[in-house]
Amino acid sequence: MARATVQGRLGERLRWRTAEVVGRGSEYAEATTLMLKVPDWPGHLAGQHVDVRLTAEDGYSTQRSYSVASTPEPGYLEITVQSLPDGEVSPYLAHDMAVGDLLELRGPVGGWFVWRPEQEEPVLLVAGGSGLVPLMSMIRARGSSGGRTPFRLLYSLRSPAHGLYTKELREGLPGLDVTYLYTREAPEGAKREPGRIVPSDLVDHGWPAEFAPTCYVCGPTAFAEKASAYLVLLGHSPERVRVERFGGTGE
């Protein structure tokens, strides 16, 4: 594992900033994208996350981390929130927050699970469910920086009705290959039977290990453990497999 790169200016505290909801985008029933205007936001590196803090009227507050979904830019960012049953924070963010509402956030955080436009090697993105969010930021960062390095995305999702950024991914980008791996229900005519990711998915739609791509795997723990183990078995150097796991927390 290489050393992570130092992020931000040394010694400068990551301070809390006030973000205003300026738009809401519905992805599917349980998932919403919040568009946030954040004065003085410095921008981020694709793949990084932010800490979100919500405070109730009696002063009780709680924090969660969310990956940034949008392309890096100053003053603005988007997060995509999947509402979890019984979640303390995600149902509020996904369903209750309205345009004009405020929350606090700080960041950007994380210097390892990032993609930089100056990277020249091919990229393999392996997403499980809402694990697509930080990978989408990488796809968008590649697009807005005019990047030409080839990207392949394997996106595992329950059914065609559970897709994030559906229209944008369907429109596509030159040099971006997208493969959908449906786990429960595939569209009519699909060649692949619905099911969880298997090594042959990575063989058929990923990059050969000899191309030495950087692989980014993001998803629920069980998915991320499996997908990253398969990549290592297929010959990818563990150094080149970056993993972000989530879930198991009930939030």
Place this chain on the structure above:
Amino acid sequence: MIISRGFHGRRPTADRKLPPGQYETTGFPVLSAGPTPRLSAADTELSVTAETGRRHTWRWADLMALPSERPTVDLHCVTKWSKFETRWEGISLDVLLADVETDADHTLVSSHGGYTTNIPLADLLDGKAWVVHTYEGEPLAPEHGGPLRLLVPHLYLWKSAKWLRSIELRDEDEPGFWESAGYHDYGDPWREQRYRGD
């Protein structure tokens, strides 16, 4: 203070005390930066190297022959979750370091897979840290750091390195993997030392 309109939240249960910004989980989430290495207990070797260069090593059988303890501790992860009353079995660092002569103040802990983290030596001593091999009565699972991980529960969990390989005692502090990436050098959850400058 910015109030989020209509947010009520959920207060922690009963008498539990959570560090600032944390919430309770009953699951056991997994946080690691790369693929999980598959290591066998039989091939395990743990080393401690003093600032003099003197190296001490323990094979698995050596570790199992040492007196063990069964700490029950609370875990606090920098990603905000806390888990109460987790039960472990392992060897106190006081036992492991008893015969190691050192005047060093710092340690750099290394894992299989290349992960590192820095911890003051004082935070590994006096009953505050263990190398553990058993979680809730079962051999520690690979995704949680098995066969052997460090457990330093009074600091954020990234300090409790998984897949423990070596502990280097040093005169100078050297930041580890996350500490070099903007996370706090010390990581006290009760002072909410998540990121550099906190």
